[in-house]
Structures are given as structure tokens and as C-alpha cells.
Amino acid sequence: MSPPAIQNRLPIRGLLICGLLICGLLFVGLSGCARTREARDDIKTARQAFAIGDLESARSKLEPLATETGPLEAPAALDLAMVELASGDAAAAERRLRTLRDRFDDQPKIALTDEAASLLTDDTRRMFRPAGYEEVMIRAMLAVCSLAGDQIDAESYSLQATNRQAELAREAEERGLLEASEIYQPIAMAPYLRGLLREATHQNYDDAQRAYQLVSLARPQFAPAEADIARAVNGTHSQAGYGVLYVIACVGRGPVLEETNAPTTSQSLSIASAILNAKANKTDKDGQEEDGLAIPNIATVKVPQIALPPDSIAAIGVVVEGKLRGATQTLTDVAELAGRQLQAEQPWTIARAVVRRATKEAAVAKASDSLGLEGTAGSLVHFAAASAWSGIERADTRCWSMLPKEVQVFRIELPIGTHQLGLLPLSSLGRPTASGQQRSIEIFDGANTYLIAVAPDQVVHIVNPQGN
Amino acid sequence: MNYFRYYSLATIFAGLTFVGCASHQYGHILAQDDKDMVGSHAAGAATWNPLVDEAMAKLLGQCPPTSDPTTLQPASYQQNLQSEPVIGSALATGPLAMGPANVCFIGVENKSAEEVGDFKDQLYERIDSQINVGGPFRSISRRMVGAALRETRLRPDSLYLPQNRDVFSAALGRQGTPIDYLLYANITSGTTERNKTSQRDYLLTLELVNVHTGETLKESAKIRKGYSKSRAAKWWNFGWFDQADG
DSSP: HHHHHHHHHHHHHHHHHHHHHHHHHHHHHHHHHHHHHHHHHHHHHHHHHHHTOHHHHHHHHHHHHHHSSSSSSHHHHHHHHHHHHHHOOOOHHHHHHHHHHHHHHHSOOOHHHHHHHHSSOOOOGGGGOOOOOHHHHHHHHHHHHHHHHSSSSSSHHHHHHHHHHHHHHHHHHHTTTTTHHHHHHTTTTHHHHHHHHHHHTTTHHHHHHHHHHHHHHHOOOOHHHHHHHHHHHSSSSSTTTTEEEEEEEEEEEOOEEEEEEEEEEEEHHHHHHHHHEEEEEETTTTTTTTOOOOOOOOOOEEEEEEEEEOOHHHHHHHEEHHHHHHHEEEEHHHHHHHHHHHHHHHHHHHHHHHHHHHHHHHHHHHHHHHTTTOOOHHHHHHHHHHHHHTTTTTOOOOTTTOOOSSEEEEEEEEEEEEEEEEEEOOOOOOOOOOEEEEEEEEOOTTTTEEEEEEEEESSOOOOOOOTT | OOOHHHHHHHHHHHHHHHHHHHOOOOOOOOOSSSSOOOOSSOHHHHHHHHHHHHHHHHHHHTOOOOOOOOGGOOOOHHHHHHSSSOSHHHHHHHSSSSSSSEEEEEEEEEOOOSTTTHHHHHHHHHHHHHHHHHSSEEEOOOHHHHHHHHTTOOGGGGSHHHHHHHHHHHHHHHTOOSSSEEEEEEEEEEEETTTTTEEEEEEEEEEEEEEETTTTTEEEEEEEEEEOOHHHHHHHSSSSOTTTTT
8 A cells, every 4th residue: 555545644643533432432421421410300300399298209319429439429418417307207317418518627638530531531520519508508407407306416517517518717727818708608507506506505705695696797697696685685584484485497498509600710811820820840851841731712711600599488487375476687698708709719710610521622633633633524523522521511410409598587585385387488678488387396495496497488397206 | 931841840850849838727636735826916824824824823712721611711701700790690691600611713804905815715714723722612514604694684794783692692592503702804904105006014813702701811823924925025125135115
């Protein structure tokens, strides 16, 4: 065979190989995505079922995901804990959250294999890590689970939540983050729980005072904090012959992440440039500088964005002996926390997407070069392969999606004895949107009684067992 | 750049370091002679434990044990008896007629700049235990104290007032645990900043109040701690270079 004939055949063979590679990539990518897409659909279905109060359906969708190793295992387990709590099985929710807390604490700071894999695929291959506010919320929800059950570990969990919060603040400060206040997000719920528990000892008003002052700092809009501080400074837990009822409610449908296209900002491109320069700042064996990866001309990348599912509940009305005594007030706005967290991370998310695209394009270019593809055919193959590879990318939308939109509380002093209590879902206009739930509660002298409610929308679930 | 070589190396490197990066936690039991850990950002075991031991030793040292249980009284009280005539019965004005005095440990109040966290309850238990170690005092149950505070709805700091003290003592008396003394523990701190290094003085004060006479006995212990961002800063301010004095 003459040399020109060989030269003519190489591009055809190269094209065939490239075509097969593209098909292979698409097949692997799409088949791998099929299971993940199915799992994502299951989570969406579970979320809908949870919102309308169909806890059994939500559980049946989440349980297989929470026990199956995969990228959605941890988020599904977090959601399942919320379903268990709403179902009244606070002990199971506590066990699950405790296991997850330990697992997240044991996660390596850097999982290089996952990071390398995400460079070739997308961010969904990265190890799921809860956001800072989610880490605090895990501990705070553990305290809530304990309050709904035996209450033995509630104080420890509340202390862990405040400690974790302090650690996050310290870490943010030590890293010298310019926007540390955005990354570190104090959550009023953690110190509030600690405050109410310490106050109930009748001996540790100083601890309660500190905790309530932290609540006031973290959420100045929380009006009852002023009365709480005044009580901790000068007052007492409750008047003689009275006890205190705390209604702690998870109200509304919490934020979820959805995929969107975001423009590449100058901040994200400069981060990407720094990463690529660090990679390219190498020399070959002859002492010559190797070619670095160039930032491709990318207008938009796929990133997660916050979406708030619609709901009609704004607060929970507390009815004692048939009389409306007040409504729960927002202590922690989870939606706001999630939004701030995502905003702080957005430049890095976009930068990772840009670096990933640059790496993929460079790899495709090198492959087509080594196969001898040049000219129009080479460009076509390059374009097709790079587009196909990048086209299967997805934004990382994993999150703890069944957290409530807001955690709200209501405190009321009641005479000792048994009381008939009703919880009504209220709209933003203060009108009841459904009939709510009734429960009889026992108030003890000088002690706290906790009523935990989960109300993603119009259905209010009371967690405590009957008669507790 | 040879990308295949780059990614092969990266994968091997990743595989090797994955094991190294795995964040496991291990625990072990400290021996009795092991040193307490010094907290890097706040007071810890190395601060609180000696503070309690020293303050309690000083307080109990004021009340030397005697061979006769009927005369077991704090030294200051004995001095008081010598200096001032006793009016009324011993029970009405003195802490005890027979046996050790009953001490009601009200609690630890934290007025320092730091959150004491889970140490607070341990400090309580440590002090409470030391009251009972062969001295002239015997503490009453913490649960009793809590129950009496709940019953009377009195704040611990309000018990300094004689009328509140009487109400509180009466509540405990009704439960079968008459008291002679109230014990308060108070944590305070003082912080001195010098650029990125700081010194914090921790003071634990124990205050014993005779519920019959209102007389108080006060002892305290202090520990000073330096906090630095680096070892060099520690050496510069507190170590070889001794620059902390300016």
C-alpha cells in the first residue's frame, strides 16, 4: 500500500473510532444518568407526597434510595428522617440523623477520587457534603427529635449545634474569607433550644441569657427574644402553679435546588483561570514550558439555583381550650439560609464548570490529534465529541429538600394540669386554611412541655405521642 | 502535555491520598498521670480542674476539721463566735449543733467572656463532690436544690436577700433537708489583647453564705492563659523573647 493511501485511510479510521467513542460516551453517560434520573424523580415524588401529607408514599419512595449506595443516598436519608419525624417516629428520625451526623463528620476534607471523577463528568460525582447551615440544622433537628421523645439527649444536641456553629464561624475567620459573614450563617434555632433547656433548670439563667442574646443577634426579627432575655436576666421560668408550653413547628416547604444556566462571571473566570494556571505551570523534561489549558469561550454553564415550592401555610395558630392564644413566630428562615449559602458558593461552582469544560475540550483535541484528524473533519469530530461530553453534564441539585421553609416557635405559660390544644395552619393573612389537629397535653409545675409539629402545607402532623 | 500520563498519575495519586484523607476519629483512655489538654481557643480541662481544686482547697482550708464533731465549724464562724456574743439558740444563729454543716450548692454562674459549654455541669459536680470529701460540710442533692428553686420560683441570685433566703431554706426544710450554708461559684474572666495575641485570666470564686447569720466566706483561684495565632507569637510574647510587657 502506498503512503498516500495510508494517509487517506487514517482520517476515515479516526472518524470511525471517534464516532464509536462519542456513541460510547453518550451510552455510558445516558445509561448512568437513567438510574440517577429515576432516583431524582422518586425524590420529587416523595417531596410532593410529603407536602400533601401522604407520608407512607413518601417513605416508600425514599427508603430504597436511602439504603442504596449512590450519589443520592445521603440526601434521601436526610429527607427520610423528616418523614419519620412527621410520622411520629421521632426515635427513628433521631437514630438516622445521628448516623448521618457521624458520617458527615468522618468524611475526608478532600476526596480526590471524587474530585478527579467530577472533572471528567460533572459535580454530581462529588461526595455529597451538607452545607454549613445543614450541619447545624442536623444537630438542631436531633434536639427537636429528642424533645419529642425521651428528652434525654436534647441538651447535648443543642450544645453540639451551638458548638458546630461556633466552629464554622471560627473556620470562616481562620480561612480569612472576605465574605465570611455570608459563608458562616448563624442559626437562631440552635441557641434558642439551648436557652429554653437551661432556663428550665431554674439554676442556669446566665446560660439562658447568653443563648437568647445569640438568638437576638442571629435573628433580630424574632420579637419574643426580647421577652426571653428580660426573663433570663430578671425574671423566672414561670409563675408559681404554671408550666410552659413550647410549640416548635417546621412550617412550609423548604427550598430545593433546580438546574439553571448561569452566565460565567468575571469572578468565576478568574477563579477558573487561577486553577488552570496552577495546573499548567509545569515544564517538560527539556525544560520547556508545557502548553496550558486555555479557558474556553463559554457563555453559560449549568448550575443549581434555589426554588421554593409553593405552599399556603405561613404560621400555626395555637388554640388552648378552644381559644386562639397566638401563632408561631419564625425563628429560623431555612430558605434564606440556603439562598445565602448558594450565592456564596456560586462563583466556585461556575469556575469548576469552566475548568471541567476546558479539560474535556483539551482531552478531545488531544485525542483527535493523536488519531490524525485534521482540517474540517477534525473540527467536526472535536465539536461533536466535546459537545456530546459536555451535554451530559448536570448541575448538582442534591440537598436536604424536606427541611421546612421556616422553623417557628410559640411559648405560652399555662396552669398546671391537662389542656386541650389545637394547632391550626394559618395563611399569610392569618386565616385558618384547614381544620388542624387536636391534642391533649399535660403541663407540669415549673417545667417545659414540648409539642413538635411538622406542617409542610395544609396538613399539620403532631409528632408527640398522644397524651405526652 | 501528555494528558494520559497526567490523568494516570493523578488517579494513582488520588487513590493513594484517598486513604490518607479519610477522616477517621480515634479515642483512648487517658492515664491518671496524663496531662490535661490545654484548650487552643478557650479554657478547658487544664484550666477548670486546677481552678476548682485550688479554690475548694482554700475554702475548706478555712474550716479545719476538728476531732469533736459537735464543734465542726468554719474557722471564720468560730472567730465570729469569739468576737461577738451569741444571741438566741445555736441553731438560730450558727450553722450547726452537731455534725457537719449542710451546704446547698446553688450553682456555677458564668460571667466570663467564654461559653463554658458542657464544662459547667461538670464543674458543678466536681465542686459538689469535693464538699463532701471528709470536711466540715455536707452538700445536699442537686435535685433538691432544683426542686426548691422551682417550688419557690426564686432565682439563684435573689437568694442573697435575707427574706428570699428564708423562703428558700424553709422550702428545703419542708423537704427534710435543712441547710446551714449556701455556696455560690462564680466564673469571671479578664482579657488583655496585644495585636493577635491575647491573655485571658480566669477566676473562679467560691462564696459561702451562712443562711443563719448572713456571714460570707469567699475564696478564689486564678489561672492565666495566653492565646496566640502561632508558636512564634507565643515565644515572642511569653517565651524566649518575653515581649508581653511591652
